[in-house]
Amino acid sequence: MKEFQRRESLNIEEVEKMECGSGLLQCYLLLKANGVDQFVQAGKFRIQKMYKFLHPVGAQVGWKRLICNSHASPKSTFIMWLAVQNRLATKDKLIRWQLSIDGTCGLCQLESESLEHLFFSCSYSQEIWKQVLLSLGVTRAVLPWHEEVQIAVKKSRNKQKQACKYSIAFIESVYCVWLQRNSKVFRDHVDPVKTVVSNIMFNVECRCQ
């Protein structure tokens, strides 16, 4: 997102050709549903207007600390920021936005894809988060999305190394599940759980020295 903030505008075609995992594309899809025209002037997509819309001044939110204190990668933090606001373009939303698509979750191919399903009710993503928790020494059942967010928010207030690792692991897990979801949707490929968990834990170790 930051690379785009330096510019005042983008061509609509430029935005539409972006990588599917791109945060800006996520924003664009969201805004398209809410009437993107208010952010377009003379055929240009006005980034500052969109940014102000997405990030209203003075908004006080419980998850703010999780995002602001994040030592996770900027890309994963941005996806987390969209996820905590339920602004990821999941299939249930795309269907609500009148897109004619199959709403089944590609990761488990069993249930409808929604935010709550992807994080972490889906059998594939649930196994990822369960394995990540075990790697962190946490043995408990995987909880519904809003409860997992609350736990991560609490951890982000704690400055101890283990808590720091926990919040990075949570953010990186959400990001990696979202990447796997995109990979399945657009390339029909998903990595094994073990590979994804290794990548997440590698990133956690690198970012929590």
Ligand SMILES: [Zn+2]
């Ligand atoms: Zn699923």
